[in-house]
Amino acid sequence: MKRYEQQELYVYNSLTKKKEAFKPIYTGAVGMYVCGPTVYSNVHMGNCRTFLSFDLVFRYFKHLDLKVRYVRNITDAGHLENEGESGDDPILKKARIEKLEPMEVVQKYTVDFHETMAKFNALPPSIEPTATGHILEQIEIISKIISEGYAYEINGSVYFDVNKFDKDHTYGKLSGRNLEDMVSNTRELTAQSEKRNPQDFALWKKAEPQHIMNWSSPWSKGFPGWHLECTAMSTKYLGPQFDIHGGGMDLKFPHHECEIAQAEVTNKKTPVRVWMHTNMLTLNGKKMSKSTGNSILPNELFTGNNTVLSKAFSPTVAKFFMFQAHYRSVLDFSNDALIASEKGYNRLMEAFRSLDHITASESSSFDVEKWRQSCYDAMNDDFNSPILIAQLFEASKYINGLKDGNETISQSDLTTLKKTMHDFIFDVLALVDVASEGAKDGNHLSGAVALLISLRNQARANKDFATSDQIRDQLLEVGIQLKDGKEGTTFSTN
Numbered sequence: 001m002k003r004y005e006q007q008e009l010y011v012y013n014s015l016t017k018k019k020e021a022f023k024p025i026y027t028g029a030v031g032m033y034v035c036g037p038t039v040y041s042n043v044h045m046g047n048c049r050t051f052l053s054f055d056l057v058f059r060y061f062k063h064l065d066l067k068v069r070y071v072r073n074i075t076d077a078g079h080l081e082n083e084g085e086s087g088d089d090p091i092l093k094k095a096r097i098e099k100l101e102p103m104e105v106v107q108k109y110t111v112d113f114h115e116t117m118a119k120f121n122a123l124p125p126s127i128e129p130t131a132t133g134h135i136l137e138q139i140e141i142i143s144k145i146i147s148e149g150y151a152y153e154i155n156g157s158v159y160f161d162v163n164k165f166d167k168d169h170t171y172g173k174l175s176g177r178n179l180e181d182m183v184s185n186t187r188e189l190t191a192q193s194e195k196r197n198p199q200d201f202a203l204w205k206k207a208e209p210q211h212i213m214n215w216s217s218p219w220s221k222g223f224p225g226w227h228l229e230c231t232a233m234s235t236k237y238l239g240p241q242f243d244i245h246g247g248g249m250d251l252k253f254p255h256h257e258c259e260i261a262q263a264e265v266t267n268k269k270t271p272v273r274v275w276m277h278t279n280m281l282t283l284n285g286k287k288m289s290k291s292t293g294n295s296i297l298p299n300e301l302f303t304g305n306n307t308v309l310s311k312a313f314s315p316t317v318a319k320f321f322m323f324q325a326h327y328r329s330v331l332d333f334s335n336d337a338l339i340a341s342e343k344g345y346n347r348l349m350e351a352f353r354s355l356d357h358i359t360a361s362e363s364s365s366f367d368v369e370k371w372r373q374s375c376y377d378a379m380n381d382d383f384n385s386p387i388l389i390a391q392l393f394e395a396s397k398y399i400n401g402l403k404d405g406n407e408t409i410s411q412s413d414l415t416t417l418k419k420t421m422h423d424f425i426f427d428v429l430a431l432v433d434v435a436s437e438g439a440k441d442g443n444h445l446s447g448a449v450a451l452l453i454s455l456r457n458q459a460r461a462n463k464d465f466a467t468s469d470q471i472r473d474q475l476l477e478v479g480i481q482l483k484d485g486k487e488g489t490t491f492s493t494n
Contacts, residue, residue, distance in 0.1 A: 002028065002064070002065040002066075003063065003064045003065045004028070004064040004065055004066050007064060007376055007380050008021065008380060009021070009022040009064075009379075009380045010022065010380060010381060010382055011244075011274055011276065011382055011383070012276070012328060012382045013273075013274045013275060013276075014174060014252065014275040014276065014277045015173065015174055015272075015274070015275045017176075019381075019382055020274070022243075022274065024066070024243050025241065025242065025243055025273065028065075028066060028067060029066065029067040029068070029069070030061050030066050030067070030068045030069070030243050030244065031069050031071075031238035031239065031242035031243045031244070032054070032057070032058065032061075032068060032069070032070050032071070032238075032242070032243060032244040032245075032246065033071045033072070033073075033230070033233075033234040033237075033238055033242065033244070033245050033246070033272075034050075034051070034054045034070070034071070034072045034125070034245075034246040034247060035072075035073065035075075035230060035246070035247035035248075035251055035255070036051075036072040036073045036074050036075065036128070037074065037075065037109075037113050038075040038076075038079045038090060038091070039074055039075065039076055039091070039105070039106050039109040039110045039113060040090040040091045040093070040094045040105060040106075040109060041090075041094065041109060042109065042112050042116075042297050042298075042299075043109075043112065043113045043116050043297075043298065044288065044295045044296065044297055044298075045281055045283075045288060045295065045296055045297070045298060045301065045318075045333060046248075046280060046281040046288040046295065047248075048116065048117075048120065048298060048322075049278060049281045049322050049327075049331065050246075050247065050248045050278045051072075051117060051122060052120055052122060052319055052322060052323075053246075053278045053322075053327040053383075054070075054072075054246050054276075054278075055117075055120075055122040055123055055430065056323065056327075056383060056385060056428065056429065056430075057244075057246070057276070057383055058070050058123060058125075059123065059427060059428050059430055060379050060383060060428050063423065063427055063428050068126065069126045069127070069237065069238065070125040070126045070127075071125060071126065071127045071128075071129065071233065071234060071237045071238060072125040072127075072128055073128070073129050073130065073131065073229060073230060073233050074106075074110055074128060074129070074130045074131070075130075075131050075226065075229065076091065076103075076106040076110075076130050076131050076132050077089070077091065077131045077132045077213050077223055077224070077229075078131055078205075078223050078224045078225060078226045078228070078229060079091070079226040080202075080205075080226060089211070089213065089223075091105050091106060091213070092211065092212060092213065095212070102212055102213050116298045116299075119298065119302065119315045120298075120315045120316075120318075120319055121315070121316065121319075121430045121431075121432055122430070123430075127237050129233045129236075129237065131224070131229040131233075132213075134229065134232050134233055134236070135215050135224065137232040137233070137236055138224040138228045138229060138232045139204075139217050139218070139224075141203075141228060141231060141232055141262065141266055142158055142203045142204055142217075142219075142224075142228070143218065144265075144266050145160065145203065145262065145265050145266060146158065148265050148266075149161075149164065150164055150165050150261075150265045151203055152196065153219050154194050154195075155194055155206060156206030156219050156220030156222065157194065157202060157204060157205050157206045157219070157220070157222065158202070158203040158204040158219055159195050159196070159200040159201065159202055159203065160200055160201050160202075160203055160258070160261065160262065161196065161197075161200060162179065162197060162199040162200050162201070162261070163179070163196075163197055163199070163200075165261050165264075165265065166179045169261070169264055171199075171257065171261055172253075172257060173257075173260070174252055174253070174256055174257050174260060174275060175252050175253035175256075175257055177253060177257075179199065182199055183197070183198075183199065201225060201227060201254065201258050202225035203224065203225050203228055203262075204217060204219055204220070204222055204223070204224055204225065205222050205223055205224075205225065206219070206220035206221070206222045207220070207221055207222045207223060211223070226255070227254070227255055227258035227259055227262065228262060230255070230259050231259050231262040231263050231266070231271070234259075234263075234271065235263060235266075235267065235271065240263070240267035240269060240271065241267070241269055241270065241271055241272070241273070242271070242272060242273070243272075243273050243274060244272070244273070244274045244275075244276055245259075245271070245272040245274075245275050245276070246275075246276040246277070246278070247276075247277060247278070248277065248278050248280070249277040249278065249279055249280065250280070251277070252275075252277055256275065259271070260272075276327075277328070278327045278328070279327065279328050279329055279330050279331070280330055280331075281322075281330075281331050281332075281333055282330060282331070282332045282333065283295065283296060283308065283332070283333045283334075284308070284332070284333070284334055285332055285334075288333065296308055296309075296333070298315070298318075301313055301318055302314065302315060302318075308335070309335045309338065310335050310339075311339075311478070311479075313338050313342060315432075316345070316431050316432040317338065317341060317342045317345050318338070319429075319430075319431065320341055320344070320345045320389075320429070320431055321333075321337065321338055321341035321342075323385040323386070323389060323429055324341060324344075324385070324386050324389055325385075325386060326382075326384055326385065326386055327383065327385070328382070342493075344393070345431070346492070346493055347393075347396060348389075348392055348393065348396055348425070349431075349433055350492070351395070351396035351399040351400060352396075352399075352421050352422075352425060352433075353433075354399055354400075354402075354403055355399060355414070355417065355418050355421065357403075358399070358402050358403070358409065358414060360409060360410055360411040360414050361408035361409060361410065362408075362410065363408060363410055364408060364409045364410045364413040365401075365407045365408045365409070366398045366407060366409065366413075368409070368413040368416050368417050368420075369413075369416065371391065371394065371395060371398075371417075371420075372416060372417075372420045374391050374394075375388055375391050375392070375420060375424050378390075378391055379428065385429065388424060388428075388429070389429075392421065392424060392425065395417065395420075395421060399417075449475070449480060449491050452471055452475065453482065453489045453491070455467075455471060456468050456471040456472065456482075456489070457489070459471070475491070479493050480492075480493055481493075
């Protein structure tokens with residue numbers, strides 16, 4: 001019996017504004033699309049939170065024995081910097097600043113994105129398509145929308161007619177916005193003058209002479225609108241209707257709203273069963289944003305090379321911190337919160353390691369099976385990672401009681417406890433133990449400390465106790481405690 005047949009999963013649907021029992025369109029298989037990065041700069045922590053949240057979803061589906069096709073795109077063309085359709089493509093803007101070809105910018109920051117996700121121990125998606133790799137599909141969709149009467153061409157550009165769509169369908173149902181209110185709250189912009197209505201959005205933009213990235217189309221040499229790529233790639237790889245579409249809540253309007261409109265015209269059906277949106281990550285109480293400068297890059301976090309935090313934090317601790325809040329809640333990134341999270345992470349890992357040294361008894365003083373189901377219940381409740389972590393800490397208390405001789409456990413329960421802890425810590429949350437993290441996070445903590453232990457042992461052998469004590473004391477100052485024992489010297493982090 002598959003695990004998904006034993007569990008009842010509920011997911012919050014942004015479209016219906018409620019939790020719903022999750023039933024995939026095809027039994028045993030899930031199709032999931034997540035809006036990926038626009039690759040013109042280093043990915044920041046706010047972006048990382050979204051991608052790690054969906055990595056958690058992806059991993060839990062896989063843990064439940066579901067077959068998952070996870071599609072996450074790369075936006076490498078067509079993303080204008082404002083919705084007035086007049087802004088620069090940020091990739092072209094960065095190319096001019098850095099004196100690079102646009103595709104050099106794309107390659108540079110795509111590599112950075114992949115390296116960062118690897119440091120966080122995130123799985124790659126099943127398919128990672130690019131906007132530039134699907135120009136033909138986007139042109140086909142535009143042609144179909146025009147033929148259905150929901151788009152118009154003017155001066156070589158093509159726009160989606162939102163008013164026409166709203167008369168026949170409902171524009172704004174995902175974000176809860178009313179088109180009449182949108183019209184009354186819109187100020188006229190010069191750059192929007194060629195559009196029939198300010199709410200209309202670009203499907204194809206005629207390229208200005210200085211716009212390097214352009215393609216031939218029936219309307220002009222130009223480039224596709226940003227919203228179009230996700231409609232083209234999601235339906236190409238997942239079909240006209242699929243299970244889950246995810247992204248940050250800042251994409252709900254207009255990006256996801258426009259996707260719905262495009263897909264409903266093209267395929268005559270609503271494209272997505274469940275819409276999922278992650279909430280924002282704030283920094284010291286303010287919105288984290290590249291444009292305002294109130295942001296921190298992952299490598300600045302990992303190396304400690306920043307003006308916000310008092311020390312470096314490993315990728316797995318940062319991820320553990322993010323998972324201590326539900327993906328739909330606002331999470332504030334601060335020095336004190338990260339330090340507290342690091343201590344909790346270390347306690348959890350120490351408890352897990354202790355399981356190898358626990359001796360079984362005749363019976364258990366703790367209901368392990370009930371606790372195991374509580375871990376599933378947490379994840380089944382809209383992927384509630386903070387409740388899952390609370391359950392893991394509950395097991396840690398029990399493990400500490402076993403170490404102290406105040407609790408007992410049977411052999412079968414010990415086996416279940418070990419496997420469940422392992423599955424949820426390493427397979428679902430995808431945390432990394434300190435013993436192996438050096439190879440994962442680029443800081444190479446374990447290797448560096450091992451070298452210092454070797455130098456300290458050499459100093460002790462030479463009776464250079466001043467150097468030996470200096471190594472021990474300075475490591476302690478940065479939160480690394482050496483422990484001398486019969487088997488040699490080990491270390492732990494505080």
